[in-house]
Amino acid sequence: MILFRNAAAIVTSATGAVLRDADLLVEGPEIRAIGPGLETPGAEVIDATGWFLYPGLVNTHHHFFQTFVRNRVDLDWTRLSVIQWLDTIYPIFARLTEECFYHSSLTAMAELIKHGCTTAFDHQYNFPRHAGTRIVDRQFEAAAKLGLRFHAGRGGNTLPKSEGSTIPDEMRESTDEFIADCARLIDSYHDTSRFSMRQVVVAPCQPVNSYRETFIESVRLARDKGVFLHTHVGEGESPVMAARHGLRTVDYLEEIGFAGPDTFYAHCWELTPGEIRALAASGTGVAHCPEPVYLVGAEITDIPAMVAEGVRVSLGVDGTASNDNGSLMHCVHSAYMLQCLAAKSRAHPVPVPAEFLRMATEGGASCLGRADIGRLAPGMAADLFAIDTRRMDYVGTRHDPQSLIPKVGVGMAVDLTMINGRVVWAKGEFPGLDEAQMAAEAEAVLNATLT
């Protein structure tokens, strides 16, 4: 058992109770008790004096493999058309090897954990033929090494360039190949038990780059196996979809059945009010990624309307090809700021700051179908992070722990991250792992492949 003693604040949920000067007891993978003055003989005691404890963040959209194209000014969206960007970046993606996928995933996961993320979904849609068949398997290996709770989205693209796809043909699969590998991964890894550390999501990359049949078969497989569905929606592709199929993307997916409480879409920045209502009616979730909106110069996602209509909204960092920063903590702040920028033009008010922390915790848990994460309470998974607020950074901010992250922003690594009852990051280290060595190995693989 582990006892966090005398925390300055325990944020039990983003919009729920905040306990001051309280303790939190962990036994095995779960939280046993929260309250003042817990007496637990024999428990390992962690002094939490001055700390704020939060439920772990839940990331619902990422492309880990893109971690190796960070900080490339030559790839800035502001200097390139979409076609130029695709023509520059996809040849790089097509060169990635299995080792690249493993080490870029490890790098992305480490960044997430350092910044308080305890559960992450990744949308892996890049399967160059030369990279073999074990890319997602290696991602599960990386997650196990760091102790991250991991939901793997098995993506894919089936439409050839000659029929309008923007994806190079060397990264393309047939629908049968895609569905067969989804089924293999589900049978090998998908665990529905309480406190599950690994799940699989069927996630064809985006409707414009796959055949309709791919989405139909994805729905069939996911419903048959009882797993979730995910894809990209509302990134400006709807006019193309309307010209090609006579339906904008949301209607197209709804007609196929690729919608519902077991489905969540990334982005959704160009949705009409009617499409937002359709998502609310079907119970389909949204993984809002604020930072690409800035980088791409996209239409600002109407989060106030989504919240007002009752759409389940979560937050994602997106791949680092369209967000060089892979910290979800950072995105909680930028999501709030982005909506403030558009506030004057909205029909609905910007949600209060704490609502953005809720999106990154309970919102994410809801989109991933997890009832056991997202809040701190007895019986919930012991997924949490701690910030030592006895620093100059926090003077004058400590009166409102729930607004601190969205309104002020927390840039530095957190002081401790616990996942499933295990301390996976503390005192600037990954216990039992050599960070400098992991970084050097990742850098060596990157240099050997991409430079």
Ligand SMILES: [Zn+2]
């Ligand atoms: Zn994406």
